[in-house]
Amino acid sequence: MSNLQIMSLSPLIFYLLAALLVLAALMVVFQRNVVHSAMALVAALFLTAILFFTLHAPMVGVLQVLVYAGAIMVLFLFVIMFLNPSALEERRTVWWGCGAVAAMLLAAALIAVTSAGNALENFMIAGEPFGSPEMLAQSLFTDFVLPFEIASVLLLVAIVGAVVLAKREG
Amino acid sequence: MMVDLAIVAAKAFLVLFMVLNLAGVLGWIERKGSALIQDRIGANRASIFGFAGMGLVNTLIADPIKFLTKEDFVPPQGDRFLHTLAPCMALFPALVTFAVIPFGDVLILGDRVVNLQVANLNIGILYIFAMASLGVYGIVIGAWASNNKFSLLGGVRGSAQMISYEIAMGLSVIGILMVYGTLELQEIARGQGALIGDHLAESLWFLKPLVGWLPAWGVFLQPLAFLLFFVAAVAETKRVPFDLPEGESELVAGYHVEYSGGKFLMFFAGEFAEIVTAAALMTTLFFGGWQIPYLMRDGFYFPWGGTWLLAPLAVTLLQVGAFTLKVLFFCWLQILLRWSVPRFRYDQVMRLGWKMLLPLAFLNVMVTAIVIIALQ
Amino acid sequence: MAAISLHHYLVLSAIVFSIGVIGVLIRRNLIVNLMSIELMLNAVNLTFIAFSHTLDSMAGQVMVFFVMAVAAAEAVIGLAIIIAVFRHRQSLDPQEMQLLKW
Numbered sequence: 001m002s003n004l005q006i007m008s009l010s011p012l013i014f015y016l017l018a019a020l021l022v023l024a025a026l027m028v029v030f031q032r033n034v035v036h037s038a039m040a041l042v043a044a045l046f047l048t049a050i051l052f053f054t055l056h057a058p059m060v061g062v063l064q065v066l067v068y069a070g071a072i073m074v075l076f077l078f079v080i081m082f083l084n085p086s087a088l089e090e091r092r093t094v095w096w097g098c099g100a101v102a103a104m105l106l107a108a109a110l111i112a113v114t115s116a117g118n119a120l121e122n123f124m125i126a127g128e129p130f131g132s133p134e135m136l137a138q139s140l141f142t143d144f145v146l147p148f149e150i151a152s153v154l155l156l157v158a159i160v161g162a163v164v165l166a167k168r169e170g
Numbered sequence: 171m172m173v174d175l176a177i178v179a180a181k182a183f184l185v186l187f188m189v190l191n192l193a194g195v196l197g198w199i200e201r202k203g204s205a206l207i208q209d210r211i212g213a214n215r216a217s218i219f220g221f222a223g224m225g226l227v228n229t230l231i232a233d234p235i236k237f238l239t240k241e242d243f244v245p246p247q248g249d250r251f252l253h254t255l256a257p258c259m260a261l262f263p264a265l266v267t268f269a270v271i272p273f274g275d276v277l278i279l280g281d282r283v284v285n286l287q288v289a290n291l292n293i294g295i296l297y298i299f300a301m302a303s304l305g306v307y308g309i310v311i312g313a314w315a316s317n318n319k320f321s322l323l324g325g326v327r328g329s330a331q332m333i334s335y336e337i338a339m340g341l342s343v344i345g346i347l348m349v350y351g352t353l354e355l356q357e358i359a360r361g362q363g364a365l366i367g368d369h370l371a372e373s374l375w376f377l378k379p380l381v382g383w384l385p386a387w388g389v390f391l392q393p394l395a396f397l398l399f400f401v402a403a404v405a406e407t408k409r410v411p412f413d414l415p416e417g418e419s420e421l422v423a424g425y426h427v428e429y430s431g432g433k434f435l436m437f438f439a440g441e442f443a444e445i446v447t448a449a450a451l452m453t454t455l456f457f458g459g460w461q462i463p464y465l466m467r468d469g470f471y472f473p474w475g476g477t478w479l480l481a482p483l484a485v486t487l488l489q490v491g492a493f494t495l496k497v498l499f500f501c502w503l504q505i506l507l508r509w510s511v512p513r514f515r516y517d518q519v520m521r522l523g524w525k526m527l528l529p530l531a532f533l534n535v536m537v538t539a540i541v542i543i544a545l546q
Numbered sequence: 547m548a549a550i551s552l553h554h555y556l557v558l559s560a561i562v563f564s565i566g567v568i569g570v571l572i573r574r575n576l577i578v579n580l581m582s583i584e585l586m587l588n589a590v591n592l593t594f595i596a597f598s599h600t601l602d603s604m605a606g607q608v609m610v611f612f613v614m615a616v617a618a619a620e621a622v623i624g625l626a627i628i629i630a631v632f633r634h635r636q637s638l639d640p641q642e643m644q645l646l647k648w
Contacts, residue, residue, distance in 0.1 A: 011549070011550055014550045014554065018554075018558045021558065021562060022558075022561055022562065022565070025561075025562050025565040025566070025585055026565060028565075028569065028578075028581055028582065028585055029565055029566070029568055029569035029572075029573065029578070029582060029585075033249075034575060034577055034578060035249070035252065035311075035314060036251070036252075037578055037581060038577075038581065039252070039255070039311070041581050041584065041585065042307065044562075044585060044588065045588060048588050048591070048592055051555075051558075051592060051595075052592075052595050055555070055595045055596060055598075055599045056599055057595045057598065057599070057607050057610075058291065058292060058293050059293055059296075059607070060595060060607050060610050060611060062293045062296045062297055062300045063296075063611065063614060064591075064614065065300040065301075065303070065304065066296065066299060066300040066303050067614055067618060068584075068588075068614060068617070068618075069303075069304065070300060070303025070304055070306070071303060071333070071618070072584070072617070072618050072621050074303075074306050074307070074310065074329065074333065075621065075622065075625060076577065076580075076581065076621070076625065077307075077310050077311075077314075078310075078326075078329070079577065079625045079628065079629060080577060081310075081314055081322070081326070082629070083577075083628075083629070083632050083638065085575075085577075085638060092572075095572055096572050098572075099568045099571050099572035100568060102567075102568070102571070103564040103565060103567055103568040103571075104564070106563075106564045106567055107560050107561050107563075107564035110560035110563065110564065111556075111557050111560050114553070114556040114557070114560065115553065130599075130602065130604075131599075131604075131607060132292045132293075133292065133293060133296075133353055135604055136604065136607055136608065136611070138604075139604040139605070139607075139608045140608055140611065143605075143608075144608050144612075147612055151612055151615045151616070154615065154616065154619055155615060155618070155619055157619075158618070158619035158620075158622050158623055159622070161622075161623050161626065162622045162623055162625075162626040163626075165623070165626035165627055165629070165630050166626040166629045166630060168633075
């Protein structure tokens with residue numbers, strides 16, 4: 001494999017997407033209105049899906065939009081509307097400041113760990129069909145068919161559990 | 171590189187231009203068509219120098235001016251940012267889905283072969299479903315930001331209806347994906363150029379004279395899937411008979427009751443753009459897209475042996491024209507449907523989506539799989 | 547500017563992951579906690595895809611597929627629990643649910 005960069009991704013696009021993603025993540029955490037947090041999370045998931053597209057994973061990217069941003073977040077919004085929170089959370093500045101400092105320390109530690117190795121600094125361009133639906137389906141139905149079946153049972157269990165938990169008593 | 175970019179930009183501009191114009195014209199067709207169906211005249215008062223143009227001036231010039239010059243207000247205690255964001259989120263998916271719909275085969279410019287599709291994604295139709303699932307947000311956020319109980323009720327009903335019929339829509343298309351063996355829309359459209367006779371196995375020789383001369387369009391190979399998709403697509407666009415979320419006689423315009431002016435125009439335009447999207451999808455998946463029966467890239471090849479060769483440019487123009495005609499036909503069909511049938515009740519809508527369309531879609535997938543394996 | 551390498555994606559994931567961690571630690575709203583957990587899962591998905599691209603292996607993408615399925619199940623159950631708890635306590639503040647007995 002040769003040491004090529006990602007073919008058509010200019011650094012400008014990556015930094016733009018990265019900045020927007022970090023901004024959306026900050027809005028999820030620091031917005032006091034819950035509905036605004038939820039919409040910021042939708043934006044963050046959408047931007048992550050675009051990043052997946054730049055990493056030659058179109059199938060996973062479109063599944064992220066379909067499932068995560070398109071269904072799970074709608075569920076979040078439904079529950080938020082159902083519970084109808086009227087009060088905004090109070091702003092505890094010192095507490096939030098300490099949390100921000102702790103998070104920066106954590107980020108610094110993670111970045112230090114990932115920068116330690118230098119063997120994987122060159123991106124290897126995979127062949128054209130990499131990440132296409134055919135390749136994902138091939139892996140999913142041959143190498144990983146058992147987890148696939150277990151995942152479907154898991155989803156069934158989750159559906160039954162959610163219905164039982166959220167039912168009104170009596 | 172720059173030429174490639176320019177070509178893609180030109181295609182995108184052309185498609186967007188066509189869709190937005192068609193959305194406007196559909197507004198006029200709806201007004202005038204409904205007037206004809208209901209045996210009345212319809213809007214014809216606005217005129218320029220005495221030229222009223224059968225209501226064209228009214229719908230296409232006077233109405234947009236009226237919408238755009240109205241006061242833009244946000245309800246008190248309503249969320250200002252979300253109230254403005256909701257119409258954008260309703261319009262965005264309706265327009266963006268056209269990036270993968272093929273409106274022609276190829277255009278040959280000198281030595282460059284231009285694929286008449288804005289973006290050739292290998293995930294094809296999944297992109298359309300992803301954008302359709304984003305369309306729910308326009309309703310949910312619009313209903314919430316209006317701070318109005320009728321609006322919220324309409325929004326909750328609308329989003330529940332949309333997510334129910336998304337599932338039926340996706341499942342009904344799986345049969346088509348199995349038959350043509352690909353997710354890409356341009357390949358599905360190309361695959362519908364062959365005749366059914368070429369696909370039939372030897373064991374079904376007796377069917378060859380009956381149906382062998384038909385082109386292998388989706389509607390002939392998957393009729394049940396077409397019906398399911400048609401119903402599900404109409405329900406997705408929230409048009410009558412599924413327009414309970416915005417029911418005019420029941421919910422006071424439902425989730426867009428607190429919208430006026432430019433924002434309402436965006437919701438309105440989004441709804442008509444969705445009609446065009448649904449029509450374009452139906453043509454591409456089930457009616458051959460841009461295919462004219464027996465027309466190959468260099469001319470007509472009739473099954474009885476005759477040929478009629480044409481220049482490539484003429485072929486391209488004919489195919490783009492055929493696509494436009496088919497899309498217009500399905501748009502007109504949806505408008506006709508609106509003014510002919512009454513509205514479903516909400517529990518009837520849910521029952522139809524979950525208890526009738528979903529099992530039928532599963533049945534379709536199983537039968538298609540069995541037939542494909544049996545014919546190999 | 548340097549070409550975009552794996553390192554850039556890992557740094558981005560680390561930052562988003564840490565932001566998710568703050569969300570879980572400092573916010574006193576159950577739903578925002580759950581959304582911060584989803585943000586963390588998202589950052590991890592990005593790491594998986596970046597490595598899958600670098601190592602030219604589909605295992606990373608299959609893993610992300612399963613993470614999404616599990617995240618869906620977890621979000622559903624979490625929200626059902628939140629609804630059930632809200633019915634009793636009429637509040638979404640975790641501080642008000644410290645006692646085992648009502």
